[in-house]
Amino acid sequence: MGTGLTRNLRLGSGLVLFTFVCMHFINHALGNISLQAMEAGREVFTAIWRNWPATILLYGAMLLHILTALLAIWRRRTLRMSRSEAVQIVLALCIPFLLSVHILATRGLHELFGINDSYLYEIISIWVFEPLYGWTTAAAVLIVWGHGCLGMHHWLRLKPWYDRARVWLFVSALLLPALALSGYAGVGKQIALLARDQAWMNAAIASFKFSVPIAELKGFAFGTADYVQIGVAVVLALLLLGRWLRHLLARRGARITIAYPDGQEVAVEPGLSVLDASRLAGIAHASVCGGRGRCSTCRVRIADGLSALPGAGDDERKVLARVGAPDSVRLACQLRPVADVAVVPLLPPNVAVQSGAPRPNYLQGSEREIAVLFADLRSFTQFSESKLPYDVVFALNQYFRGMGQAVEAAGGHLDKFIGDGVMALFGVQSDLETGCRQALAAAAGMAQALEHLNHQLRHDLEQPLRMGIGIHAGPAIVGEMGYGAATTVTAIGDTVNTASRLETMTKEFAVQAVISDFVAARAGADLSAFEVREVTVRGRAEAMAVHLIADARDLPQTEAGAAKPRRRGGRVRVKAPRAHSKKMRSDS
Ligand code: FES
Structure with missing residues (x-):
């Protein structure tokens, strides 16, 4: 049997058993209301579980769960494991020793001797006749529940919603057995008092429909449970012996x-x-x-x-x-x-x-065609020299927030802040054309955010803050890089270097943005209103055409912003430049 199939069978059978245990505990918990409520709940419980299909399902699941668990232990080549796995296995091994008497004394005697194994029967058996057995049953409740909850935890913890539901599941996992035990104990105390009345006790015992002497029934339940427990112990011993022999043989074989x-x-x-x-x-x-x-x-x-x-x-x-x-x-x-x-x-x-959790392929590292934007704050050094550190940090954080929001609003990925600079990637999860449109939208948004920041700080600034933006696109190696908490999705390669150098050129050309013509073409954006230059970028053999943008807020944007679906070929419609832009260009 394949390991995948074994795992699925163990999981499926475990779920059946867990459902049974949950319903059983809910039934016990009704004891917090009254014995009558417990018995009424039991009518429903037995109607669900005491028929042939449900019996086959329940006991088949029990057998399958045990067999697949033993198979898993056999297949493990080492018993080194995590603490929670070890606890789960140890709890599982305790269950047959603690529960066999309970199962035989209730369902077993009911099926074989026609005993009416009502709650009254169970509670009198435990509280009046076998109080010590009551403690083992309580331990069994906690052990079965602990084993089941650990199994559910190991299964569910990989689900994306699990973290959100964890607190509620944890509270439920504590509450249900607590209510079950308190219900059981509450009714148990009442019955122990009633049992002092011999007439009441006789009537209760008569309702159990004993067909053979009690001593004989008890002998059967405990005697059979002994055999079951010895059988389980022998199987476990043989399993461990087999593992040990296999280990000895393996040590002699090829390595x-x-x-x-x-x-x-x-x-x-x-x-x-x-x-x-x-x-x-x-x-x-x-x-x-x-x-x-x-x-x-x-x-x-x-x-x-x-x-x-x-x-x-x-x-x-x-x-x-x-x-x-x-x-x-x-x-x-x-x-x-x-x-x-x-x-x-x-x-x-x-x-x-x-x-x-599922992760996009590109996180492993792949070459992709993307747009890269670099931005850098100008004249911030004078500002920081004349202000208190608190003011500097406050202003920088405002700036970072504005830039980050502009990148995200355009659909880009904020790669990193480098000093007072920004690096952002576009089209990592879409395509180059979309990435280029997003990068243009982000540049406009960043310029707008800077304008807003300048307005906010107008009383503190001797002169408005300025920024330079460089955008280029092309192939780059994209992936998760870094170490520990400093791991981020980033890009490296010639495209990234070129975008960075275009940003540096904004000083030389005294403009706010330098955008490669390749980006404009792939975005389908008409930048003919802006000056074009042929520039040579260090590290590149050929000259490249770039557009000089005095105010990035004048950049044309697609009608539906960066989220516009991919369009191959053709131009996208552009907004008319704002009225103030000409003035600002002439100022510069
Ligand atoms: S330990 Fe290998 S997939 Fe989880």
């Missing part, structure tokens, strides 16, 4: 080497997963889903030995496609090399769950 970037090499048997190899060697390796092939956080780049690797299965391929991984990247938990291989884990061991 392959898995090499890690820091020079560490781990010799393991062929067919062991790379994640297991990391765990065996004590190498910290991200694995948010615990090796279930769902989160992608264990992904590694194959530095050497790619051609000798077994191909990725459907499930692995789907997860890798979700994060836009290239062919050289594999999931360490699914990759089972049969020859020497060198791997580079791509995420830090303490990676966040979100790293497994």
